[in-house]
Amino acid sequence: MNFELISEHGSFGGVQRFYRHASQQIGLPMRFALYVPPGGAKGLLVFLAGLTCTEETFTMKAGAQRRAAELGLALLMPDTSPRGEAVSALPGATESWDFGIGAGFYLDATQAPWDRHFRMDSYLMKELIPQVQAELGLDAARTGISGHSMGGHGALTLALRNPGAFVSLSAIAPIAAPSRCPWGVKAFTGYLGADRDAWPAHDASALMAAQPRVPYPGGILVDQGLADKFLVEQLYPEALESACATIGQDLFLRRHDGYDHGYYFIASVIDDHLIHHARQMGLQGR
Numbered sequence: 610m611n612f613e614l615i616s617e618h619g620s621f622g623g624v625q626r627f628y629r630h631a632s633q634q635i636g637l638p639m640r641f642a643l644y645v646p647p648g649g650a651k652g653l654l655v656f657l658a659g660l661t662c663t664e665e666t667f668t669m670k671a672g673a674q675r676r677a678a679e680l681g682l683a684l685l686m687p688d689t690s691p692r693g694e695a696v697s698a699l700p701g702a703t704e705s706w707d708f709g710i711g712a713g714f715y716l717d718a719t720q721a722p723w724d725r726h727f728r729m730d731s732y733l734m735k736e737l738i739p740q741v742q743a744e745l746g747l748d749a750a751r752t753g754i755s756g757h758s759m760g761g762h763g764a765l766t767l768a769l770r771n772p773g774a775f776v777s778l779s780a781i782a783p784i785a786a787p788s789r790c791p792w793g794v795k796a797f798t799g800y801l802g803a804d805r806d807a808w809p810a811h812d813a814s815a816l817m818a819a820q821p822r823v824p825y826p827g828g829i830l831v832d833q834g835l836a837d838k839f840l841v842e843q844l845y846p847e848a849l850e851s852a853c854a855t856i857g858q859d860l861f862l863r864r865h866d867g868y869d870h871g872y873y874f875i876a877s878v879i880d881d882h883l884i885h886h887a888r889q890m891g892l893q894g895r
């Protein structure tokens with residue numbers, strides 16, 4: 610494996626590792642975190658983090674390792690964008706927290722100068738996930754994807770753009786209709802261009818409404834806090850709800866009073882997401 614181990618830490622009988630590797634797709638070094646449960650992985654959950662996050666954020670703040678260990682789930686936590694001097698030097702890469710570094714939006718940019726390194730879709734789907742699956746001896750039937758906010762957008766869009774790549778799908782407070790919200794409009798304009806014809810292919814609600822068949826017959830789990838300051842302006846869960854209803858996709862959209870957009874909310878619902886994925890993989894849930 611061409612992964613350089615940065616650190617490893619015992620965790621609930623398994624091991625939490627942090628790696629660096631030279632990414633062919635990104636053209637730069639990338640970091641990621643991988644939790645391997647005791648006894649080896651029976652399944653793999655990819656969790657994509659949100660704006661401003663790194664591979665450390667979900668790993669250190671969500672508290673997912675305890676239940677992952679019980680379920681036999683490995684957890685893969687990628688970074689949220691390319692980083693380094695070559696990226697920091699790009700105009701606009703560091704000026705705001707919702708674009709550029711820490712804000713890769715899990716797509717392949719088509720617009721210069723972003724198209725050179727901002728290739729998070731190809732990085733994940735053609736490079737990192739296949740390499741980690743091979744390392745763990747797992748295939749798509751034992752791989753699920755989830756994410757938070759921008760990462761929820763990433764999980765939904767990568768799953769819908771790549772039929773058969775994942776057996777299970779969930780999201781926490783996802784950006785569900787990026788073509789309609791300020792975060793998404795800014796990212797899509799910068800990375801994909803102002804021509805909106807290119808946007809529906811990266812918009813979860815548009816993708817869902819266009820599915821020729823129900824993509825996740827076991828249902829999709831989405832949790833949303835109602836005290837989330839980004840809910841009305843940025844997230845649009847009702848657009849995903851409507852799109853799922855249009856094609857007959859079961860969506861378990863749970864709205865929670867009193868929870869905001871942060872990691873206290875994620876930590877409060879993450880066990881249910883791990884169980885959802887384990888069940889879809891045919892692993893025994895508690």
Ligand SMILES: N[C@@H](CCC(=O)N[C@@H](CSC=O)C(=O)NCC(=O)O)C(=O)O
Pocket residue numbers: 658659660661662666670706757758759760870871872
């Ligand atoms: N700096 C921002 C807040 C940024 C923020 O809330 N990021 C979220 C993801 S938002 C959508 O993708 C996050 O997960 N942050 C990491 C954390 O540890 O909470 C501001 O000033 O509002």
